[in-house]
Amino acid sequence: MEKGRRAIDDEQKEVRRQTILDTAWQLYQQHSYETLTIADVAQATGLAKGTIFLYFKTKEALFLVVVEQQLESWFFEVNGVLESLAGRATIPQIAALFNDSLGKRPALTRLLAILHTLLEQNIDESAARQFKRMLKEHFLQTGNWLEKSLPFLGLGQGAHCLLQCYALVIGFWHLTDAAPIVRRVLQEEEFQMFALDFAREFPLAMQSLLYGLEHEAHLKKEV
Known part of the structure; x- marks a missing residue:
């Protein structure tokens, strides 16, 4: 095969792969993970079910890449805001940033909730390693911006806080x-105490975490 033809084929394959990912993401926003099937994705893309499996070995492998792409979009947004707040952010601001950015992405939050219990249960070692490497890189980068925004966080503490x-x-x-x-x-x-709202509870818990880390940092300075 000529080099130019191979490049075109590779480009077409990448376009098709991204179309599958985009379609899976669109369908997931309308359906639950449990009810959504590879056959649904194939039908929506106009591809054969077998063609989907040429690109993604399992349904879990497909949605793991969907999570990766959506997380990259989320990290990009958060990094931009953290950069603008470097050295002068407040804990409530940071908690609001995380809460608001996730609030705009409820389907991503739903995916994160099943990441470890479902998606990572049926993938190969290569896919697992690639995903964890991506996550590590983003945690380190965003953690660094978090440390610059909240100076009480020590070197490397931002990633662990994330x-x-x-x-x-x-x-x-x-x-x-x-x-x-x-x-x-x-x-x-009788059961109202269990009726929790994510948009209210999550930022409060995040603020408690950050205030605790700030208090710990002050105590270390006094020793």
């Missing part, structure tokens, strides 16, 4: 994204 916030996102989403039957039960006065 990991803790990531855990808060997953935990609170599981608590607040109740099944339809449970939501009806939670409307009863």
